[in-house]
Amino acid sequence: MKIDSKIFKGIQYVEVNQLPSEQSNSILKTFEEDSFIKILKDGKILSGCIQYRDYEAWYHTVYRPGTQPFVEKASKLKQHVALVEEDTAVSVQHNE
Template identity: 40%
Template sequence: MKVKAKYFREIEYVEVKDLPQEQQLLLSHYKEADYIKILIEDKVVGPCLQYSQYELWYNSLRIPKMSEEVRQQSHPVSQLLVNKL
């Protein structure tokens, strides 16, 4: 499930701790993640990802899954024609 962005001033971000457990685990192996920390009311919040980077990462996970779902649901024409003639 895709997490909604949080906003602070002009920063659109997600906190890693707010992600589902599975995403946190997968993200820990994502070497290109540029984690940031944000100072909000004298409190450091982080690690966070800018939302644009989170979306790119999330979509890179979804595309292979969606392709696999399509492959599982699609049938060769020969299978579709069996018992139809």
């Protein structure tokens, strides 16, 4: 089950510790440390967060709902995210 994002000051994110344990374990094995972000919210630092676009890309390319998830190199996932971002940038340019 894919979870909904949280938004704070325009940052759309998910907290890895709020995910189902199967997803959380797979994300921790898949993403490199520099993929995680920290958010200062209400005087507390939320660590272990990832941007929602990265979570969505991971969910559709690495995680297979209903099957045992497999671990894939984070660089391959980052390539997919970069492609999604390029497509979005192109779409925005056409709308201007």
